Amino acid sequence: MTIAWADEAVHVRAPGKINLFMRVGAVQPDGYHDVATAYQAVSLYEDVRAWSDDEFSVSFGGSIDTSGLVTDGSNLAIKAAKLLARTVGVPGGVRLEIDKNVPIAGGMGGGSADAAATLVACDALWGTGLPKEELHALAAKLGADVPFALTGGTAIGTGRGDRLSPALATGSFHWVLAVAEFGLSTPGVYRELDRRREGFPDLNPGSAAPAVDTGVLQALRAGDPRLLAEALHNDLQAAAIGLAPGLGGILELGELHGALAGIVSGSGPTIAFLVDDADTAIELQVALSAARLTAVHVHGPVHGARVLHS
Template structure:
């Protein structure tokens, strides 16, 4: 007697990211800012299991509290699946099971990683067979960080952050990440940056019209030199994030006192990323900061972008 096969399932994963450098241009007439950022994909992954279905749905698991995440059509992973179906004239749906490991609203691109992994998983599940460049175009429609979650590795992002150029990075960089209790809204952080610049218009240089990544950052990445990179970590969004969550300053100080090479707020925050010399120093810093009551994760980079994995 034969047994009917169950619905087909495809598994994919995509990484979170750290912006090791981020410069934000002036506010434009359309309300957006151009940026220049150096992305590094790190070993915190969003894991997506895509199952054939008649409609579109999503369910979350994993160690991250997902109680506040939407599971309707406003969810970015659902948007990704529907965009792919619409683009390829696929008539079915998908059920997504997402194991979350990247902090929510933490400046590490967790939602973008969900979307990137969903594109890859559904393309494989449905047999739509899009070229990687076509998937990249869809990713760019979904959000500025989605193309990098698809690409992975190390890259320079310009425009909205979605115009990517691969950057050479030698060796492995070791990071320690301190998670905050609450998230920060990316639009609110950018709005606070504009207010910060208005408040300090006589104290700080004008925002660049065409921001660029400092050459020293690219040289340090290319050399695989954590000590050198530590000198050039920078994030224009750090000051507004600190203004919105002043307690982050204590986290930055605690990590630097405990021996980190350097620290910065990742992206729009509030996750704080500490660069350390090696795995031993990462473990030492984890012990020290955990003893101080902080929630801490270790990660390394660069790692691959979104890809199919065995179930």
């Protein structure tokens, strides 16, 4: 393979996601769970800029506090760059600068978006031109949500969430995100779900593979937020609220001020409120802000990771 190095920085933007629906199967022997989820990429983005360098490094800026993020080899963006370099035989490294806007440990896949954007940025920077299928395979090695951050749009994820099939969504859906000032550990939320299921046969998912309800697909196809509001579901929600009880009050507050429905996104603690339209979103955003909550109006679906040309 011929490596054609780019002289200037490559800028890639990748979206955060909301889980519109999440069904969690029984814990597997390897400790993971099979899931069935409906993803929607929304207009809250991570911006990754990549420069050729001798070493691998990452630094952070953006609209949120990034002081707690690691910048060593355990960072997912660094892992993504090194994985691509090993795969295509690039001898050098990359310097990454990431502007973060997606909540950290918020259930919206911000780290996964960083990894997806890094794969796309390094592929462009190094001129390796990997086919989409190969980038997707690399993304799946990095984490369950990374392949979706690559593709964006609306999709159904099965397995660990990395086996994707596109879902037709008509029009645009408006969401108001209530962003917490703390994060929740994804493994911790899954452990809490397993603990709650122990000894309660009614909560046990059994051995059948989880599936996304057809009502979700019908609502997306119709572009109908009211239908979608009725179909929103997350098996992890009760576990997340158990670990962070204040989330229950936020859900009630949002629905009191015009939300059609609210849902904990992924493992939380970000809560996504679905609304009828942009005007209602602004009203809800003001109401949540008045309650001293950080509220962000976003829409979806949006594109996955892509190079931006200035």
